[in-house]
Amino acid sequence: MAKVGFIGLGVMGAPMAKHLRAKGHELTVYNRTIAKAEKWAAENGGRVAKTPREAADGQEFVLACVGNDDDLRQVTIGPDGAFAGLRKGTIFVDHTTASAEVARELHEAAGKKGAAFIDAPVSGGQAGAENGVLTIMCGGDADAYAKAEPVIMSFARACRLMGPAGSGQLTKMINQICIAGVVQGLSEGIHFGQQAGLDIEAVLDVISKGAAGSWQMENRGRTMNQGKFDFGFAVDWMRKDLAICLAEARKNGASLPVTALVDQFYADVQAKGGRRWDTSSLISRLGK
Structure with a gap:
């Protein structure tokens, strides 16, 4: 079992950290709201750190799951950031959905300390974490990934190295691009x-068995028909992710007309x- 620091105990991070504890790993947790970290530790065990640096100090692995690029830089860089507490050989695994740019930046910064950085965004939502x-999907060096994979698999059913630093984030962007198009198509079909x-219940039951079938249809089709949206991955989060996709597309020249349109549709929902x-x-x- 490993010594692990975990930074960020939100709707995703808290259950991920819980699975690490259940697997027997020695855990130190940090959350921006310390009371939340103390409550988590009281329920699950482990030690509470007052700063990201303290959470990273002396650990074999440090895992993070925060909000965006700025949040990630805030918990990694600076005198109280996790990188200040990294020792040589520590592997930092970031589960935030962020830009490929920040992944490459932090990969380089960790390397200067003799540590490793793996960008490892996740798919599966709150239910998948719980x-x-x-x-x-991961980006980084193969040797570091090989060491981190058994720890990551504490809360995963599938994990794969996609390439060098930033590749995990680029793969997550593809994931979100595909979801955006599928949800719009499903919305129009139900409407x-x-x-x-x-x-509609009968329609979904039939077409879900054929070529139109998808995770979104199986898990969200009926609730979409009922107008129930009080669960799952929030629109605010999706817009954050699609902004990352569209920004990357402007850099690499990819054409994402449907993604850009669906992003604006989500702005209407907001x-x-x-x-x-x-x-x-x-x-x-679309109305009912």
């Missing part, structure tokens, strides 16, 4: 069926008060 079945007076609704709320733009 059930320990996340899909994780069309509603307008045609069809039994404007009508759906910032914290699940991403399946895209159908709310």
Whole structure:
């Protein structure tokens, strides 16, 4: 079992850290709101750190799951940042969905300290984190990844090294691009069926067994038909992710017309008060 520091105990990080403890790893946790970290430790065991640096001090692995590029830099760089506490050989694994640029930046910074950095964004949402079945796409050096993979698999069902630093984040961008298009198509299909007076439950049951089937259809189709959006991955988070995708596309020359359009559709959902609704709320733009 490993000595692990975990930074960020939000809706994703808290259950991920819980799985690490359940697997027997020695855990030190840090959260920006210390009371949340103390509550987590009281329920799950482990030690509470007052700074990211303290959470990283003396650890074999440090894992992080925070909000965005700025949050990630805040917990890694500076005198109280985790990198100040890294020892030679420590492996820092970042599960934040962030830019490929910050992944490469932090990979270089960790390397200067004799440590390693792996960008490892996740897919599977809150339910995947709670059930320990996340899909994780990684970027970094192969030797560091090989050492980190058994720790990461504490809360994953699939984990793969996709290439050098930044490759995990680029793969996550593809994941979000694909989801955006699928959710819009599913929204339009359900809306069309509603307008045609069809039994949507029956429609979904049939077409989900064929070529139109998808995770979104199986897990969100019925609740979309019912107008229920109080769970899952929030619209605010999706817009953050799509902004990363579109920014990267401007750099590499990729054309993402559907992604850009769906991003604006999500802006419409935000404007009508759906910032914290699940991403399946895209159908709310179309009416029932």
